[in-house]
Amino acid sequence: MDLGVTIFLTDQSIDPIELAREVEERGFSSIWLPEHTHIPTSRRTPAPMGEPLDEEYRRCLDPFVTMGMMTAVTERVRMGTGISLLAERDPIVTAKEIATLDHVSDGRITLGIGYGWNIEELENHGGSKKTRRAVVRERVLAMQELWGEEAAAFHGEHVHMDEAWAWPKPKQQVRGRSGVPVLVGGAAGPILFEHIAEFGDGWIPIGGAGVAAAMADLHAAGEKVGRDPSEFTVVPFGTLPDQGKLDHYQSLGITETVLRLPSAPRDDVLKVLDSYAPFVGG
Secondary structure, eight states: OEEEEEOOOBTTSOOHHHHHHHHHHTTOOEEEEOOOSOOOTTOOSOOTTOSSOOGGGGTBOOHHHHHHHHHHTOSSOEEEESOEEGGGSOHHHHHHHHHHHHHHTTSOEEEEEEOOSOHHHHHHTTOOTTTHHHHHHHHHHHHHHHHHOSSEEEEOSSOEEEEEOOOOOOSSEETTEEOOOEEEESSOOHHHHHHHHHHOSEEEOBSOTTHHHHHHHHHHHHHHTTOOGGGOEEOOEEEOOOHHHHHHHHHTTOOEEEEEOOSOOHHHHHHHHHHHGGGTTO
16 A cells, blocks of 8 residues: 655645655655645635634645655655645646646656635635536646647637647656546545546545445446546545555555645654654555
8 A cells, every 4th residue: 555645835834845855765655735825814615624724724835836846856756736726727827837747757746636615715716616616627628638639729618728739748648648647536426426537537535434435436437438447546635544444445446545744843744754654565
């Protein structure tokens, strides 16, 4: 079982470069960073993880800038967004950022995406709760065209892009063309699994509860559109390690689990990281 870590890196937490080096040295497989551009003060949308909202949400570093720093000082550990809010991002610029990161890191980037729970944050970017899922779908599809085609075009309801060139291409090959793996985060449900089946490469269940029961539905969604269920990667996210839990995930065919690190200064983070180290390679 490969083990990755996720953390809210902020202006008050451990330094990203030091963390990246320490994670790779201990043999962890990946580092995943969340995204919030800002947090509106209205708090009209209650946080699903409970209120008051933790300070780290309003202080988190930009994941793409930070991944660039971290890949520059590591050789093996993969980097991913956990998760990126594509309904708040320009797809052409984001496709360029991700392709560049994958190119310069020699193919070590995974794009974890979500629809976003903070509706005020989304609205500040011109989005809406009603359209966010459709917008995310089209933006991913447009980005995949930019990554995978020499001359790419996309015309949907929310994204319009005439034929264009865009390099660099990602180093990785995904389903027969240049790209990066796209994992969709969120609670199990028919729309989420339809989207994974259409444009995704896997699922990020937050917390991992109910994964076993839901995997059959994910596989059925893939089979419905002619995809082999074995193509889908399932990465339980934000888990606190327990050998029984990790063994259970492994019995389901899950090969990587992502553990939660505290958004904290160096000594506090490394103490937790060291407590996870005995599970690496298990």
